[in-house]
Amino acid sequence: MKKVYLDNASTTPLHPEVILEMTKILTEDYGNPSSTHSLGRNAKSILELSRKSIAKQINATAAEIIFTSCGTEANNWIMRSAVKDLKVTRIITSKIEHHAVLHTAIALQNEYAIQVDYVKVKPNGEVDLTHLVELLSEEKKTLVSLMHVNNETGTILDLDRVSQICHEHHALFHSDTVQSIGKTKIDLQHTPVDFIVASAHKFHGPKGVGFAFVRKNAGLQPLFFGGEQEKGQRPGTEAIHQVAGMSKALELSYQNLETESQYIASLKNYAIERLKTDFPGFKINGENTFYNLLNVLLPFEESKISMLLFHLDMKGIAVSRGSACQSGSIRPSHVLAEMLSTEDLKKPSIRISFSHFNTKEDIDLLMEGLKSI
Numbered sequence: 091m092k093k094v095y096l097d098n099a100s101t102t103p104l105h106p107e108v109i110l111e112m113t114k115i116l117t118e119d120y121g122n123p124s125s126t127h128s129l130g131r132n133a134k135s136i137l138e139l140s141r142k143s144i145a146k147q148i149n150a151t152a153a154e155i156i157f158t159s160c161g162t163e164a165n166n167w168i169m170r171s172a173v174k175d176l177k178v179t180r181i182i183t184s185k186i187e188h189h190a191v192l193h194t195a196i197a198l199q200n201e202y203a204i205q206v207d208y209v210k211v212k213p214n215g216e217v218d219l220t221h222l223v224e225l226l227s228e229e230k231k232t233l234v235s236l237m238h239v240n241n242e243t244g245t246i247l248d249l250d251r252v253s254q255i256c257h258e259h260h261a262l263f264h265s266d267t268v269q270s271i272g273k274t275k276i277d278l279q280h281t282p283v284d285f286i287v288a289s290a291h292k293f294h295g296p297k298g299v300g301f302a303f304v305r306k307n308a309g310l311q312p313l314f315f316g317g318e319q320e321k322g323q324r325p326g327t328e329a330i331h332q333v334a335g336m337s338k339a340l341e342l343s344y345q346n347l348e349t350e351s352q353y354i355a356s357l358k359n360y361a362i363e364r365l366k367t368d369f370p371g372f373k374i375n376g377e378n379t380f381y382n383l384l385n386v387l388l389p390f391e392e393s394k395i396s397m398l399l400f401h402l403d404m405k406g407i408a409v410s411r412g413s414a415c416q417s418g419s420i421r422p423s424h425v426l427a428e429m430l431s432t433e434d435l436k437k438p439s440i441r442i443s444f445s446h447f448n449t450k451e452d453i454d455l456l457m458e459g460l461k462s463i
């Protein structure tokens with residue numbers, strides 16, 4: 091049975107060149123970058139070259155890139171240190187953020203009694219920037235945390251505009267860019283966001299590694315303590331093979347961005363055309379969504395919701411309902427809950443997310459799978 095993987099917002103298959111790079115390092119370059127002998131120095135050099143390469147892709151400086159174990163860790167670190175060390179007394183976020191941000195904001199509210207405000211979300215999935223400005227008119231030391239591309243619907247935040255608004259109101263701006271890094275150009279000299287985060291497994295790199303971009307002199311302090319790795323900002327022996335794999339994956343992503351993004355966008359358009367033919371009455375959740383993501387409400391009966399993903403899975407087709415963390419549970423997605431009417435929320439929505447490894451045949455198989463339900 092052909093496997094059809096259309097769940098690339100959840101994670102992506104590794105790029106073959108990334109596997110080669112990582113295998114070489116695991117086999118030959120196993121030194122500890124803190125060791126002074128040649129194996130250690132070699133590992134250190136791989137680490138620093140990777141940092142430079144990543145920084146170059148997003149027009150940052152190498153010193154502004156701190157490696158972490160994942161996107162979740164990077165989000166937690168930035169938000170926690172902003173409250174604990176930068177004395178932020180209010181976080182402004184939205185209810186459509188990933189739980190790595192939402193649950194962190196709530197934990198910080200409970201621990202530090204900070205204020206957490208939520209920017210309104212429009213029915214089309216956009217964050218209401220007029221409301222953001224209104225919230226910011228209350229003068230308080232604030233961190234705004236709003237994601238770039240939503241992982242469930244693909245709705246896009248205007249990073250430049252929000253950076254500008256935050257700047258004007260003297261608020262710090264953190265953006266979870268896990269879904270957009272490697273998939274669209276980000277120029278950190280041009281976009282004055284203070285903090286962004288990335289996770290390698292979303293752009294055909296390995297799981298278990300990510301990074302935080304922390305703008306120069308931001309003043310963050312570490313979450314935990316140990317050695318001098320990452321200038322003491324994130325102690326722990328560096329996972330060289332992971333970091334180098336991430337760097338390779340990002341380099342390839344940006345090298346092929348134009349052709350791959352156009353190809354993926356054409357797959358998305360094809361899927362929309364097929365849906366129009368096969369399931370008139372379907373609706374796209376969100377407006378002007380990112381080119382690799384399609385969240386659709388299907389005109390199926392409520393009774394079919396629970397079996398939908400199971401049936402597709404039996405046919406070797408992987409898609410997702412809402413975010414991956416919730417697949418398998420029948421709770422409605424917290425993101426769709428902010429956007430859809432109560433009636434529409436009861437209907438089945440699926441998230442189809444593409445990569446350049448997909449083909450039109452994958453979409454045909456998905457449609458056949460859906461028709462057979």
Ligand code: PLP
Nearest residue numbers: 160161162188190241266268289
């Ligand atoms: N933020 C967003 C928007 C995501 O989509 C994800 C992954 O699902 C994360 C954060 C968490 O990243 P990681 O899996 O690296 O912890």
